[in-house]
Amino acid sequence: MAEKPGGKKRTTKAATELCAVNDIPDGGSNGFFIDTADGRLLYMAIRRGAKAFVYVNSCPHTGMPLDFQPGQFLNAGRTLIQCSTHGAQFRIDDGYCVSGPCEGDNLTAVETETANPRRRPLSRAGFSS
Numbered sequence: 001m002a003e004k005p006g007g008k009k010r011t012t013k014a015a016t017e018l019c020a021v022n023d024i025p026d027g028g029s030n031g032f033f034i035d036t037a038d039g040r041l042l043y044m045a046i047r048r049g050a051k052a053f054v055y056v057n058s059c060p061h062t063g064m065p066l067d068f069q070p071g072q073f074l075n076a077g078r079t080l081i082q083c084s085t086h087g088a089q090f091r092i093d094d095g096y097c098v099s100g101p102c103e104g105d106n107l108t109a110v111e112t113e114t115a116n117p118r119r120r121p122l123s124r125a126g127f128s129s
């Protein structure tokens, strides 16, 4: 536990399992959701070998999910994340928008961890107050 400014304690919440790394095709993408008390949270994951890049599935332009076809987040060359609504394109490694109506904005990155080296689940780290 860590002490927050003002004396409130911050507790580390157990990571939420999002998917197994093998649920994401290597070089491709997939979409996931987690149901919470506050509603359904949508995520996208792009895999490059043993590494996965995870973002909230919400376009900074309008807040719409990026995938028109479920799980399809990449452009034809599989080099950029592409929003299916108005075509904004984002770098895979940091979510920065390089073209489109929200150029210069960023996707919201999700901190993840791979806790079990055998199953290699991709978990979403989180904190609660």
Ligand code: FES
Pocket: 059, 060, 061, 062, 063, 064, 083, 084, 085, 086, 087, 088, 100, 101, 102
């Ligand atoms: S909603 Fe994504 S570019 Fe407009």
